[in-house]
Amino acid sequence: MKRKSLILLLTGVMACSSWSLAQQKRGLLLKDATIVDGDAFMKPRKGSLLIKDGVIAGVFIGNDQLPKEVDSVVDCKGKYITPGLIDGHVHLATGDLSDRKKAMDGIEKVLANMLRHGITTVRDMAGDAVTLAAYKRASEWQQIPAPAIFYAAQFAGPSYFEMVKRPGDINGNALLGATPWYCSITDTTNIELAIAAAKGAGVSGIKVYADLSAAQILAITKAAHAQGIQVWSHAAVFPAKPSAVAKAGVNSMSHSNDLIFEQLAGDTIEIGNAWEQVYKGLKADWAKQDKLLLEMKANGTFLDATVFHAENNKMVNAVLITARAHQLGVKIVAGTDWIYPEENAPVPLLDELLVLAKKCGMSNSEVLQSVTLNNARVTGLQDRGAVKKGLRADLLLIDGDPLKDLSFLFSPSLVMKAGKIYKY
Structure with missing residues (x-):
């Protein structure tokens, strides 16, 4: 998409060309596939799907009678249908945004490559909300090839924002920590108002990041949940230990490695000393780790x-730690926190x-659940992540069994996002 056209599209009406066959009156039939669900307890089954108005309007298994009149049929014999993939930890708009044209060109290429490889939704874990809101809307309106985008506001203490300020920040150094999406939290902050402002900026979650106390994390979590907002936290927030984060009842804790900091002495932890212990070879104390992991499980984190x-x-x-968490029944979500290529790679x-x-x-079916159903739920979404009637039609058509080889997921012949078809 040309750079100057994005803003025009954001204020206009969706072009007719972005409507797919799946959104016509009688729907599209995906016929005779093996359906592999995002729920690991669901066994693969032979069946067909009716897609209409952007949702799964019917699931037909075995001898179920198929609809007689549809707008189009896709023959899926020998192929597999899965839910669209979700990356639960990306950062699309945290780089240098001072050159808007260059930055937006890179973001659009990354988004297109994500969709090409079967990623139909992403959870962005904090970035420039102005940029993210624009691309979220463009994706929703199917104006560009891109996953659906849900993003967070970053809440941290003032010392964190002072540490990371740098020349070239899109909002200027003076505003880093002073916007609804990069929000500095102190003992005098009106937490409810800060969350309402973040919600007004379009966020789906609050990213609890650094330089916050256990009491502040608890207050943020309670206030966010009261306003219908998820809370996504680092496992260690410094000086708060992982146990303080888990006890607050946050929706997710990021970075398994950081759970090791729970073992350090004292009620709080200091970041320099913590990492020094890791570099010296700090090993897991499973009695302490199990207690922490069971707290997470009990709270649904x-x-x-x-x-x-x-x-x-x-x-x-x-x-x-991830393996032990899985053994104990903690739900795992798949996120990268890694750089995505701009080209078809x-x-x-x-x-x-x-x-x-x-x-x-983890079995391949459990891994598939981590990248579909679990990621949908941690993002606060009930409308995707599985292949069920009434859910959003975010689907992949792939050539091989992902329960035997996960790589099949990333070379789909067809990607469907909210009923719109992208063929590759």
Whole structure:
């Protein structure tokens, strides 16, 4: 898309060309596929799907009678249908945005490559909300090839924002920490008002990031949930320990490796000393880790493991803790927190899934759930992540069984997002 056209599209009416066959009166039939659901307890089954008005209007299994009149039929014999994939941890708008044309060109290429590889939704874990809101709307209106975008406001203490200020920030140094989406929290902050402002900026969640106390995390979580907003936290918020984050009842905790900081002495932790202990070879104390993980399980807190990120940074505890979390029944979500290529190139979400499968004791069906149903739920979405009647038609048509080889997920012949078809 040309740069100057994006703003015009955001205020206009969706072009007729963006409507697909699936949105015509009688619908589109995806016929005779093997359906592999996002729910790991659902066994694969042979069947057909009727897609109408952007949703799954019917699921027909076995001898169920198929609709006699439809607008179009796609023969899916020998192929597999799965839910669209969701990356639960991306950052689309945290880079240098001072050159808007260059930045937007890069973002659009990344989004297009995500969709090409089967990613139909992303959870953005904090960035420039002005940019993210524009692309969220363009994606919703099917004006550009892009996943659906849900994004967070970053809440942190003032010392964090002072530390990360740098020349070239799109909002200027004076505003970093002073916007609804980059919000500095102090003991005198009106938390309810700060969350309402973030909600007004279009966020779906609050990212609890750094330099916050246990009491502040609890207050943010309670206020956000009261306003219908998710809370997505780092596992260690410094000086708050992971147990304080888990007890607050946040929706997800990011970075399995950081759960190791729970083992450090004292009620609070200091970031320099914490990482020094890791570099010295701090090993998991499973009595302490199990207590923390069971607290997360009891509160329904998802673990945003980011194990591929950890493996690339030699954080050896990440896969061990993720494997133990899975054994104890903590729900895992698949997110990369990694750089995505701008061109048609492999995406890091496959790498994340392969680490979960090969090193964390998860079956391919459980991994598929982590990247579909679990990611939908942690984002606060009930309308996607599975193949069921009434859910949004975010679907992949792939050539091989993903329960045997996860890589099939990332080379779909057809991607459907809200009923619109993209063929590759």
